[in-house]
Structure formats: C-alpha cells, structure tokens
Amino acid sequence: MNWKKGIALALAAVSMAAVMAGCGNTASDNQKKIGIIQLVEHPSLDAANKGFIDGLASKGYKDGENIKIDYQNAQADQSNLNSIAQRFVSDKKDLMLAIATPAAQTLANATHDIPILGTAITDYETAKLVQSNSHPGGNVSGTSDMTPVEREVDLIIALVPNVQRIGALYTSSEINSQLQVEKMKAYAATKGITVVEATVSNVNDIQQAATNLVNQDVQAIYTPTDNVLASAMANLAQITDVAKIPVFAADEGMTMTGGVATYSVDYYKLGYQTGLMAAKVLSGEAKVADMAIEMQKDIKLTVNEERAKRLGIIIPDALRKDMKQ
Ligand code: TRP
Numbered sequence: 001m002n003w004k005k006g007i008a009l010a011l012a013a014v015s016m017a018a019v020m021a022g023c024g025n026t027a028s029d030n031q032k033k034i035g036i037i038q039l040v041e042h043p044s045l046d047a048a049n050k051g052f053i054d055g056l057a058s059k060g061y062k063d064g065e066n067i068k069i070d071y072q073n074a075q076a077d078q079s080n081l082n083s084i085a086q087r088f089v090s091d092k093k094d095l096m097l098a099i100a101t102p103a104a105q106t107l108a109n110a111t112h113d114i115p116i117l118g119t120a121i122t123d124y125e126t127a128k129l130v131q132s133n134s135h136p137g138g139n140v141s142g143t144s145d146m147t148p149v150e151r152e153v154d155l156i157i158a159l160v161p162n163v164q165r166i167g168a169l170y171t172s173s174e175i176n177s178q179l180q181v182e183k184m185k186a187y188a189a190t191k192g193i194t195v196v197e198a199t200v201s202n203v204n205d206i207q208q209a210a211t212n213l214v215n216q217d218v219q220a221i222y223t224p225t226d227n228v229l230a231s232a233m234a235n236l237a238q239i240t241d242v243a244k245i246p247v248f249a250a251d252e253g254m255t256m257t258g259g260v261a262t263y264s265v266d267y268y269k270l271g272y273q274t275g276l277m278a279a280k281v282l283s284g285e286a287k288v289a290d291m292a293i294e295m296q297k298d299i300k301l302t303v304n305e306e307r308a309k310r311l312g313i314i315i316p317d318a319l320r321k322d323m324k325q
Contacts, residue, residue, distance in 0.1 A: 055275020118142030180224035233258025
C-alpha cells in the first residue's frame with residue numbers, strides 16, 4: 001500500500017469513529033439522554049417526576065444504566081426555563097419531559113424535532129402544544145391533569161350550604177388556570193351560582209386580590225391548579241381563615257397547605273403513565289405525533305380535616321367514601 005492510500009484509510013477510520021460517536025447521541029455509549037424540566041418545586045409536580053422515573057424503570061429504562069436523566073428545576077423563572085431548554089436542545093437529548101404548562105411551552109418553542117412528553121399539563125390544545133389532543137401531529141404529547149371542575153363545584157355546593165357567590169382566584173397569564181376557571185364558571189351558572197373573578201400577576205398580588213374577593217361577599221373561593229398560587233396557599237389562607245371563607249383548591253398539595261377539600265388526580269400515577277409513554281418512544285414502538293394525550297380517570301377526594309373543622313365545615317359521610325385510602 002502506498003502512503004497516500006495509507007493516509008486515506010486512516011482518515012476514513014477516524015471519520016467513521018467520529019460518525020459512530022455522534023450517532024448515538026448518548027451520554028455514554030449505550031445510554032439514551034433524557035432531559036426533564038420541572039417548572040417549580042411543589043408536591044404535585046415532584047410526585048409527577050418521581051412517577052415518570054418509576055414508570056420508565058418498570059419498562060427496563062433505568063437511570064445510570066441504559067438511560068441518563070438530566071433533571072432541572074426552573075424555580076418558577078422563565079429565563080431559567082429558556083436556558084435549560086436551549087441547553088437540552090444543544091445537548092441533543094433523545095427525549096425530554098416537561099412538567100407543567102409553561103415548561104412544555106418553552107421546550108416546544110425550542111425544538112420541533114426532539115420528542116417532548118408533558119405531564120401535569122391541564123390542556124395541550126389550548127396551550128397550543130398540539131394540533132389536537134387526539135392527534136398531536138408534532139413532537140409533543142403526554143398526560144393531562146385536567147381537573148374534574150364540575151365535581152369540584154358540586155363539592156362546594158355540598159359543603160357550603162346555600163352558596164350563591166364563589167370567588168375564583170388565579171393567575172391571568174396562565175392558560176391552564178384560565179381554562180379551568182372558564183369551565184367552572186359555565187358549570188356554576190347552570191346551578192344558579194355567581195362567580196366573581198380576581199386575577200394576580202405574581203405572588204405579591206395575592207393579598208390584594210383575596211381581600212377584594214372577601215369584600216365582595218363570596219361564600220367560598222376556588223383556585224385552579226395555578227403555578228403561582230401553588231406556592232402561596234398559606235399566605236392566602238391567612239386572609240381567608242380570618243374571614244372564615246373556605247378555599248377549594250384543585251389539587252391535594254394546595255388543599256393541605258391552604259384549602260379545605262378537593263377532587264383531584266393522583267400526580268404520581270399521572271407521571272408513571274407518562275413514563276410508560278416515554279418507554280414506547282424510546283423503544284421505537286410509537287411516535288409522539290401519533291400518541292393521543294392521555295387523561296387520568298383515578299379521581300380522589302382530599303380533605304384538610306383540620307381546616308374544615310376550624311371553619312365549621314362538616315364532611316358528610318356519603319362523601320368520605322371518595323377519600324384516598
Ligand atoms: N396543571 C398545571 C399546569 O398545567 C400544573 C400543576 C399541576 C399545578 N398540579 C398543580 C399547579 C398544582 C399548581 C398546583 O401548568
């Protein structure tokens with residue numbers, strides 16, 4: 001072999017090696033790269049993340065073995081969301097998980113190629129994450145935590161006798177909250193109940209907004225799964241407890257920190273379900289574009305007994321059968 005041929009062969013070998021190293025896109029050779037963005041830390045979102053990891057593991061995808069999980073929490077900050085999303089995309093993750101609507105919207109804006117699954121997302125369609133919930137059509141799918149709004153209103157009616165005015169408190173910029181409040185208003189109207197709205201932009205507005213509702217003689221306050229309110233339920237309760245007005249929040253974590261009772265989904269199970277979807281994407285069994293958004297049928301009643309008692313609210317025995325074991 002002459003020297004030119006020798007060099008050509010050597011170069012070919014080097015470039016083959018480079019191609020092989022690049023094509024796996026993996027942390028180490030046989031690991032698929034998973035990026036997780038969680039909007040903020042609170043019990044429901046933490047549980048969804050844990051469920052996701054366990055769901056993947058149940059199908060044989062284990063962190064540090066055949067997958068490498070890069071978990072990031074954005075601390076409720078949009079610029080953190082942006083920079084984490086950018087890094088995940090340039091890192092060429094094989095699959096990404098977004099926990100909560102703003103995290104999914106940021107990831108979806110950052111890539112149209114890498115498969116994205118969401119969890120704890122109220123509604124993909126109204127958040128413009130998919131073409132439709134039954135046929136997503138792009139690189140986003142996942143599980144929805146749409147709350148049983150009608151049952152929540154029925155619960156308020158059962159626990160607050162003769163309720164005629166309900167306040168709805170939420171963050172104006174959160175599409176997930178807007179949608180739940182709209183549904184709640186529509187159903188309340190069929191029951192002859194007036195809904196008074198108060199919106200906030202951030203946690204600093206909560207005191208003022210809650211005081212406004214109290215001054216408008218509402219007999220109960222409803223809050224959807226709202227990412228701003230989630231971390232501020234204790235502040236809200238300081239105002240509503242004094243006024244003796246019960247708060248009905250749409251999830252268990254919020255209920256235990258400032259609410260009275262709720263019908264809500266189990267976020268661990270929701271995350272687990274998402275982990276099973278992820279396993280199908282990783283194995284090549286299914287494509288995100290064709291995977292319909294999955295809901296959760298398992299709705300449970302959570303009661304904050306201590307606060308119910310303090311506010312003189314009696315939980316009828318007939319309702320207790322719906323409570324989480
Ligand atoms: N559903 C919310 C979203 O789409 C996220 C969420 C889930 C949430 N559970 C919550 C927010 C509990 C506040 C409290 O963004």
